[in-house]
Amino acid sequence: MNFDLEKYIRPDLLGMKPYSSARDEFEGDASIYLDANENPFDNGVNRYPDPMQKKLKGRIASIKGVGVDQIFLGNGSDECIDLLFRLFCRPNIDRAATIVPSYGMYAVSSRINQVELTEILLNDDFSMDVERILRESADCKLLFLCSPNNPTGHTFPKSQLIRIVEEFRGIVVVDEAYIDFSEESSMVLELMKFKNLAISQTFSKAYGMAGIRLGLLFGSEDLISWINKIKPPYNVNQLTQDFAFQKLQEIERVKTEIETIKSERNWLRKELLGLQQINEVYPSDSNFILVKVEDANKLYNYLINKGLVVRNRSNQPLCLNTLRLTVGTSSENRELIEKISEFSV
Numbered sequence: 001m002n003f004d005l006e007k008y009i010r011p012d013l014l015g016m017k018p019y020s021s022a023r024d025e026f027e028g029d030a031s032i033y034l035d036a037n038e039n040p041f042d043n044g045v046n047r048y049p050d051p052m053q054k055k056l057k058g059r060i061a062s063i064k065g066v067g068v069d070q071i072f073l074g075n076g077s078d079e080c081i082d083l084l085f086r087l088f089c090r091p092n093i094d095r096a097a098t099i100v101p102s103y104g105m106y107a108v109s110s111r112i113n114q115v116e117l118t119e120i121l122l123n124d125d126f127s128m129d130v131e132r133i134l135r136e137s138a139d140c141k142l143l144f145l146c147s148p149n150n151p152t153g154h155t156f157p158k159s160q161l162i163r164i165v166e167e168f169r170g171i172v173v174v175d176e177a178y179i180d181f182s183e184e185s186s187m188v189l190e191l192m193k194f195k196n197l198a199i200s201q202t203f204s205k206a207y208g209m210a211g212i213r214l215g216l217l218f219g220s221e222d223l224i225s226w227i228n229k230i231k232p233p234y235n236v237n238q239l240t241q242d243f244a245f246q247k248l249q250e251i252e253r254v255k256t257e258i259e260t261i262k263s264e265r266n267w268l269r270k271e272l273l274g275l276q277q278i279n280e281v282y283p284s285d286s287n288f289i290l291v292k293v294e295d296a297n298k299l300y301n302y303l304i305n306k307g308l309v310v311r312n313r314s315n316q317p318l319c320l321n322t323l324r325l326t327v328g329t330s331s332e333n334r335e336l337i338e339k340i341s342e343f344s345v
Contacts, residue, residue, distance in 0.1 A: 077215030180206035
């Protein structure tokens with residue numbers, strides 16, 4: 001696919017010279033480092049981290065099947081979202097779009113960056129109207145599509161996502177924070193075909209590393225190169241890099257945990273379908289289940305009083321009286337079912 005990336009980058013950034021840190025200018029080993037104004041006394045973290053996270057990216061590339069130069073690592077996927085707005089959208093001039101209901105940080109980041117966001121309503125069953133999405137986002141530079149979607153939990157058909165990428169005149173960002181729980185394959189496999197495709201993922205969900213805040217963005221080498229030009233110099237700290245690298249040596253353990261969560265999700269869904277307190281249980285390809293109840297506020301507060309915290313999503317479009325239930329451990333899921341079953345409708 002022919003795609004002129006620089007046509008979509010903010011014109012005022014095209015001639016920008018990126019910041020060059022001491023660790024950008026020297027690679028290799030030395031016995032004495034006097035170039036970065038660091039404290040010289042070794043305590044394990046007195047040196048700046050690798051600004052390009054080469055060792056960690058090499059491990060990720062081998063797992064995800066992409067090139068190292070197609071990976072950007074951020075301080076959570078929220079940093080990836082923010083940098084995409086900064087790179088492509090001029091404040092108070094350019095526009096972006098997303099579907100709703102969906103992940104709330106698209107709207108927050110657009111507001112912070114002074115970019116008008118077009119929110120395109122899903123169908124009543126949470127499916128996408130591709131024609132409407134293409135029509136209503138026609139004058140936008142960025143389009144965010146979360147699949148599996150949050151808070152609905154379902155994956156959009158890959159054929160629909162590909163059609164949107166093919167026809168949208170701008171950058172399509174597919175947020176795959178929950179893709180490891182889905183039977184659908186990742187859109188990462190489509191990167192070689194589409195230069196206007198970016199894919200965000202995270203280590204916070206399936207990989208069990210929410211506490212270290214590590215997000216991923218995959219794209220063409222040109223797109224990732226541009227993101228690297230505008231990122232903060234040391235955006236991923238050394239402790240995060242080291243922990244993630246060690247965790248990724250245990251990839252088979254991670255896969256086992258994912259399968260356990262999926263099994264528990266299926267059990268939880270089956271049990272929820274049998275409860276009179278639940279009006280509807282939506283399909284899920286994620287590590288959570290969205291349910292519709294008679295009075296979400298009442299059930300939410302009841303569960304809190306029982307020591308169980310779930311997420312009330314009633315303030316989201318199309319989500320009145322819905323609760324989002326994260327899949328926990330076997331004992332946690334059974335306690336959740338027990339407490340809901342004791343609730344008086």
